[in-house]
Amino acid sequence: MKVSLFITCVSDIVFADVGKHTVEILERVGCEVDFPAAQTCCGQPAYNSGYLQEAKKSMKQMIKAFKNSEYVVGPSGSCVGMLKEYPHIFKGDPDWEQPAIDLANKSYEITQFLVDVLGVTDLGSTFKGRVTYHPSCHMTRVLGVKDAPQKLLQSVKGIDFVELPVKEDCCGFGGTFSIKNPEISREMVKEKSQHVSETKAEYLVGGDMGCLMNIGGRMRREGKDVKVVHITEILNTHREGGIA
Amino acid sequence: MSVKIGEISYKERIDKGIDNDFMRQAVSSAQGRFRKGRLSQAEELGNWEDWRQLGSEIRTHTLENIDYYLHQLSEQVEKRGGNVFFAQTAEEANEYIENVVKKKQAKKVVKTKSMVTEEIGLNEALEKSGAEVVESDLGEWILQLDEDPPSHIVTPALHKNRQQIRETFADKRGYDKTDSPEELAAFAREQLRQDFLTADVGITGCNFAIAESGAITLVTNEGNAEMVTSLPDTQITVMGMERLVPTWEDMEVLVSLLTRAAVGQKLTSYITAYTGARLEEEIDGPDDYHLVIVDNGRSKILGTEFQSALHCIRCAACINVCPVYRHVGGHAYNSIYPGPIGAVLTPLLDGYDDHKELPYASSLCAACTEACPVKIPLHEQLIRHREIIVEKEKKSPVSEKIMMKGFAQWASNPAAYKLSTKVARTALKPWTKDEFVENGPGPLKGWTDVRDFPAPGKQSFRAWWSERAKGEKQNGNS
Ligand code: SF4
Numbered sequence: 001m002k003v004s005l006f007i008t009c010v011s012d013i014v015f016a017d018v019g020k021h022t023v024e025i026l027e028r029v030g031c032e033v034d035f036p037a038a039q040t041c042c043g044q045p046a047y048n049s050g051y052l053q054e055a056k057k058s059m060k061q062m063i064k065a066f067k068n069s070e071y072v073v074g075p076s077g078s079c080v081g082m083l084k085e086y087p088h089i090f091k092g093d094p095d096w097e098q099p100a101i102d103l104a105n106k107s108y109e110i111t112q113f114l115v116d117v118l119g120v121t122d123l124g125s126t127f128k129g130r131v132t133y134h135p136s137c138h139m140t141r142v143l144g145v146k147d148a149p150q151k152l153l154q155s156v157k158g159i160d161f162v163e164l165p166v167k168e169d170c171c172g173f174g175g176t177f178s179i180k181n182p183e184i185s186r187e188m189v190k191e192k193s194q195h196v197s198e199t200k201a202e203y204l205v206g207g208d209m210g211c212l213m214n215i216g217g218r219m220r221r222e223g224k225d226v227k228v229v230h231i232t233e234i235l236n237t238h239r240e241g242g243i244a
Numbered sequence: 245m246s247v248k249i250g251e252i253s254y255k256e257r258i259d260k261g262i263d264n265d266f267m268r269q270a271v272s273s274a275q276g277r278f279r280k281g282r283l284s285q286a287e288e289l290g291n292w293e294d295w296r297q298l299g300s301e302i303r304t305h306t307l308e309n310i311d312y313y314l315h316q317l318s319e320q321v322e323k324r325g326g327n328v329f330f331a332q333t334a335e336e337a338n339e340y341i342e343n344v345v346k347k348k349q350a351k352k353v354v355k356t357k358s359m360v361t362e363e364i365g366l367n368e369a370l371e372k373s374g375a376e377v378v379e380s381d382l383g384e385w386i387l388q389l390d391e392d393p394p395s396h397i398v399t400p401a402l403h404k405n406r407q408q409i410r411e412t413f414a415d416k417r418g419y420d421k422t423d424s425p426e427e428l429a430a431f432a433r434e435q436l437r438q439d440f441l442t443a444d445v446g447i448t449g450c451n452f453a454i455a456e457s458g459a460i461t462l463v464t465n466e467g468n469a470e471m472v473t474s475l476p477d478t479q480i481t482v483m484g485m486e487r488l489v490p491t492w493e494d495m496e497v498l499v500s501l502l503t504r505a506a507v508g509q510k511l512t513s514y515i516t517a518y519t520g521a522r523l524e525e526e527i528d529g530p531d532d533y534h535l536v537i538v539d540n541g542r543s544k545i546l547g548t549e550f551q552s553a554l555h556c557i558r559c560a561a562c563i564n565v566c567p568v569y570r571h572v573g574g575h576a577y578n579s580i581y582p583g584p585i586g587a588v589l590t591p592l593l594d595g596y597d598d599h600k601e602l603p604y605a606s607s608l609c610a611a612c613t614e615a616c617p618v619k620i621p622l623h624e625q626l627i628r629h630r631e632i633i634v635e636k637e638k639k640s641p642v643s644e645k646i647m648m649k650g651f652a653q654w655a656s657n658p659a660a661y662k663l664s665t666k667v668a669r670t671a672l673k674p675w676t677k678d679e680f681v682e683n684g685p686g687p688l689k690g691w692t693d694v695r696d697f698p699a700p701g702k703q704s705f706r707a708w709w710s711e712r713a714k715g716e717k718q719n720g721n722s
Pocket of ligand 1 (some may be wrong): 505555556557558560561563585614615617618619620622631685
C-alpha cells in the first residue's frame, strides 16, 4: 500500500523524530512511504485565529501537494482533523471543493490508519515503563479518534499503563490560545501537569505534538522529570528499559 | 443591568477570576458533580445521541417557522384572556411592563427565573419608576441583596460561599444566626414569604412557551415559581423570542434534555405550567395576564450562520464542562450569559465593541460542543466570530495581521517553508539554553512566560528524509 506522509510543521521543524518513527512504523507494516516535499502547514494557526483568507492559501498548497496520493497519513490528530474540515471551508468553490473532498477522504491520523484501515492493533512492540496517555481534544472530539491509540498502547508488551484522571480535559494549548491567553492557558496546563503527577507515570504519551509540547514545557518549568513522548515513539520501541 | 455587567477590562477580569481561589474551588467541584451527573443520566437514557438529534431537530424546526409559532402562541394566549406584547428592544419591553405596574399602582413586584429580565435591565427600570422588585429565587435573591451579577445560568450564585452569604444576610437584613445551610435557607424562606404574600405583581421568565396551547412552562428546583405565579393578581411573563416549542410533546423532549444536561437529574423538582388569566370557573391564577415577547437583537441572528445559537435551552452543560470557565469564573465574561454559550451569544446581542476578546477566550477544545444537548456547534461559532472580528470588523491587532500575512506567504511557498525548517534552530539560538527557550522573543513571549519552549531539532524531518533517500540510492536500493 502506498502512503504519503503528512509531517506537520511542528514535527518537521521541532520534533523530527516523530516523523522518523512514523516512517518506520508504516514500513514495518508493509507500506510504501513517500514524502511529498511541496507540503507545508495545514493552515490551522490562521484558520482558528479567524484569518480565513490567509488559511486558505496554505490549504490550497496542501491540496496541491497531496493531489496524487493514495493515502495521506500524519502523526497529529489535530492537523489531520484540519484537513477533514477543508470540504466545508471550500464549499461552493468550483475549483477547490472537489479536491478538498478528495484530500479529506484519503487522510488519516497514524493510529487511526493502523487500526481502522490496516486492522493492526498489535505492532509487536515492547516497552518497559509506567505510561499514561493524554487524548488531545481535536484528535478525540474533532477527528473522532478515541479508541485506536489506547488499543495500540495496551498491546505493547511490558507496558505499565495507567489512566490519566479527567483525561478528556483540554491541556490549554489551543494553538494561538496559548500565546494570546497565556494566563488562562497556564492555569489549564498546571492542572494537567498535576493530573500527570498523580499517576506517578514516567512517560506521558499523546498523539499531538502541540499538546505534548505544551504539557512538557510546563512540566519542565515546574522541574518535573516526566518524559513526554509521541505515541509513535512507544509503538516503535523494541528495547527494554524505556527510552533514553 | 443589561447583557454587559461591568466596566473593568478583560485582562483585569481574567486576573481577578484566577486570583479568586474560593470561587475556583467552588466552580471546580460543582463542575465535577454536574458533569458526572450528566454523563450517568445520559447513559441511563441509553440513546443519548438520538435524543440530542431529536432535540436539535425540534429547535431547528421551531426557528425555521418562528413566525408561524409566535403567531399561534399569541393567538392562544389572547384566547385565554391574556395580553401579548412584542417588544423589539429592551426599552420597549421595560416601558410596557412599567406601564402595567403603574396602572396597578403596584408597590411590590416578585420575580422568578428570568434571565431575559436581567438582559433588558428590568429591575432598574421598575425601581426607577418606584416599585420594589424582589427576586424570589434563592440564588438570585442573595445576589440582589449583595448587588452582585449572576455568574452561572443555572446556579447564579455559584461563586459565593456560606460565609459570604451569612455576611450579606447580616449586613442587609440583620441576620444573627450561623452559616449552616439549613439556618440560612430558613431565614431566606421566612423573608421571602412576606414578599410573596404582599406582592401585587408577579413576573416570571419562561423555559418553554407552548405554541399549540399558549401555556408557559417553568422548570425550577425550589418551587418558588408556584408562589409567584399563583399569589399576585397581576402576572407578567417575559420571554426571549426563541423560547417556544410547537407542542407539549416537543416540550417533553426538551425538558428531558434540559434537566439531564443541566445537573444530571431525571426531572427537576418542579415543572410549573400556567395559561393566561383566571377563567370564571377557576379558583386561582391572576386576574390580569401579560406575555411580553422580547426580541432585543434575536431576529438579527435568524437566518445567519449563528442561527443555531438560538437553539440554546439554558441548561449550562457547556459551562459545566468548560475548563476556561473553571479557571476564570462567570464574571470574567462580563455578561449575564457566561461560559461558551455566553462567548457566542454576547457579541451577537450586544455587538463586538465591548466583547471582542470573548471569542478568543477558548482553546477550541470542543468540550462544550460535545456536551450541548441541542447540538449547537459552539466552538465552530467561536471561530466564525473570530473571522468576523478579523475580516469584517477589522478589530484584530496589527502585529497579528502582519504575522498572519507572513504565515500565508510562508505556508503557500514550499521553498520558503523548506528554508525555515533549516534556519529555525539558528534563528532561536540566542534564546536557547539546554535545548529549550525559557525567555522567548516576540510572539513566543506569551508562551515562555508560563512554560518552556523546545528548541527546533538539529535536523528537520525533511532534511533527514532527503539524506535517507540519498543513502538508499547509493546503496542501490532504489
Ligand atoms: S449552549 Fe447548549 S449546552 Fe450551553 S446552555 Fe445552551 S443548550 Fe445548554
